[in-house]
Amino acid sequence: MLSERTGKNILFILNPNAGKQHIGRKSDELVTLFEESGCRVDARTTTRPGDAAELAEQLASAYDLVVCCGGDGTLHEVVNGMLRASAQVPLGYLPTGTTNDMARTLRLPGDVRKAAGVVLQGHTAAQDLGLFNGTQYFSYIASFGAFTSIPYSTPQWLKNLLGYPAYLLQVLRCLPEMHPYALEMETNDGLHAKGRFLFGSVSNARSVSGIFRFKPEDVSLDDGLFELMLIRHPENPLEFFRIAHNLIRRKADDHFVIFRHVRTVSFRFETETSWTVDGEYGGTTRSVEIRTLHRALPFISGRPQRIRARRSRFSHSRSPHLTP
Numbered sequence: 589m590l591s592e593r594t595g596k597n598i599l600f601i602l603n604p605n606a607g608k609q610h611i612g613r614k615s616d617e618l619v620t621l622f623e624e625s626g627c628r629v630d631a632r633t634t635t636r637p638g639d640a641a642e643l644a645e646q647l648a649s650a651y652d653l654v655v656c657c658g659g660d661g662t663l664h665e666v667v668n669g670m671l672r673a674s675a676q677v678p679l680g681y682l683p684t685g686t687t688n689d690m691a692r693t694l695r696l697p698g699d700v701r702k703a704a705g706v707v708l709q710g711h712t713a714a715q716d717l718g719l720f721n722g723t724q725y726f727s728y729i730a731s732f733g734a735f736t737s738i739p740y741s742t743p744q745w746l747k748n749l750l751g752y753p754a755y756l757l758q759v760l761r762c763l764p765e766m767h768p769y770a771l772e773m774e775t776n777d778g779l780h781a782k783g784r785f786l787f788g789s790v791s792n793a794r795s796v797s798g799i800f801r802f803k804p805e806d807v808s809l810d811d812g813l814f815e816l817m818l819i820r821h822p823e824n825p826l827e828f829f830r831i832a833h834n835l836i837r838r839k840a841d842d843h844f845v846i847f848r849h850v851r852t853v854s855f856r857f858e859t860e861t862s863w864t865v866d867g868e869y870g871g872t873t874r875s876v877e878i879r880t881l882h883r884a885l886p887f888i889s890g891r892p893q894r895i896r897a898r899r900s901r902f903s904h905s906r907s908p909h910l911t912p
């Protein structure tokens with residue numbers, strides 16, 4: 589297969605441990621597929637957490653294209669490595685993880701060979717990234733609360749065995765432990781909220797925590813804005829039931845949800861709070877500042893990413909539209 593990427597030098601970073609079905613010998617097939625398209629491939633396999641970030645930081649600038657093969661966590665590492673090295677090289681993604689939220693956002697096929705076809709033929713567009721407390725870049729989400737610990741607290745062996753249902757099992761297990769987070773929050777455009785919340789996320793994605801799915805028209809990946817979502821803590825069992833019911837049906841409820849497009853947002857928590865960044869543990873802290881980096885890195889995606897957002901003209905928050 590000849591493509592516009594024929595003759596390119598590819599840095600291929602592979603996490604052999606990601607996902608339900610380890611990639612195994614398929615990785616050789618993928619390398620061959622790229623080579624048959626006239627590319628030269630330098631394949632590197634990670635051996636431990638942190639490896640992908642180091643490889644990307646040290647090597648990415650010397651290649652025409654970086655291809656990351658793994659789950660959301662591996663992609664997070666590669667993005668961090670590339671930005672630390674200021675490597676403005678197109679990034680292709682072959683999703684072999686468990687949730688693969690980012691694959692949905694980039695409109696990549698689940699089949700890894702088809703995704704390789706997208707890397708060879710797909711559209712490249714600079715995409716916004718987030719900066720968490722000035723130190724950590726993220727490609728699609730930073731979040732705290734009820735559902736955030738699910739991706740990293742679900743044992744890897746269970747994810748490998750069951751895939752997505754492993755997360756649902758973990759949600760059920762964690763329901764009784766969900767507790768309120770007392771916080772104050774402020775956005776760049778002056779929205780101020782104070783109260784007890786169950787969950788909060790700042791995302792640039794069509795799918796969040798493998799659980800929420802936004803409508804495409806509510807998310808633009810290159811507008812310099814991320815989507816803020818805060819879910820209030822239910823004060824009685826009836827409210828809890830409403831939230832759980834909507835969650836299962838993947839619907840939001842105006843009364844309980846703050847939704848806003850933001851450039852920067854800051855949080856002050858009453859107590860130390862753990863955050864998840866791109867599905868991985870992001871640290872525990874009482875204050876968080878998040879800012880978006882406009883068109884920070886070129887990503888290869890399945891279809892053009894420019895999606896017109898249907899923005900509210902009003903200054904109050906509104907609920908997200910979550911698709912079933």
Ligand SMILES: Nc1ncnc2c1ncn2[C@@H]1O[C@H](COP(=O)(O)OP(=O)(O)OP(=O)(O)O)[C@@H](O)[C@H]1O
Nearest residue numbers: 606607634635636637659660661662685686687688
């Ligand atoms: N060779 C390796 N052995 C063990 N862990 C690794 C290795 N390479 C990378 N890792 C770590 O594995 C973790 C999980 O990887 P990743 O997130 O890509 O897969 P996943 O959890 O199955 O998928 P997803 O995040 O999409 O659900 C990452 O934190 C990464 O740092």
